[in-house]
Amino acid sequence: QQPVQSPQAVILREGEDAVINCSSSKALYSVHWYRQKHGEAPVFLMILLKGGEQKGHDKISASFNEKKQQSSLYLTASQLSYSGTYFCGTESPSNTGKLIFGQGTTLQVKP
């Protein structure tokens, strides 16, 4: 079952914050976040494991609510380089290793 991401698209000014949500109808083992720029490969951002803490680096962080089977990606003080499409990928406890990706959230940061 494909996770659902929201919103589908976001337009920001540099320096503004954004939150991208990922919701699954199934129990999760982990949630992975990737960013993909047009014509390029998805780039790994971070992974959140069941039982793990909130993670982050620089101005990008994420949380994982196991009970609600939801994860959120937080982008703080956005930069032009944050533009791209963000995907969450979910792993189920019964089938670890295999990622099911959401449909993506397109983020555009304007000067």
Place this chain on the structure above:
Amino acid sequence: DTGVSQNPRHKITKRGQNVTFRCDPISEHNRLYWYRQTLGQGPEFLTYFQNEAQLEKSRLLSDRFSAERPKGSFSTLEIQRTEQGDSAMYLCASSLVGGQGGGQPQHFGDGTRLSIL
């Protein structure tokens, strides 16, 4: 440290032809994954290997698709009798094996873009 390498980068072929793509994973990674991505969608899981063993193949995948990883290093994905609907970006990723078999970042190659005429 080289990343995941895929070739060719682009493939244009006529409907009905067979095509083969190659993926070279990060050398110490024992898991290798194939995904397909169409415009505006997230990557769609096709199949994955741990060393040379194919652990799962998507039920949505036609019998025209086959993948191998003969020595647990590089992998090939073959599509026989290509159809218009096969046009997509084919992505390869690799990872280590984590505890309980998962929870490891997957690192993607730049993909092979397939266009069917």
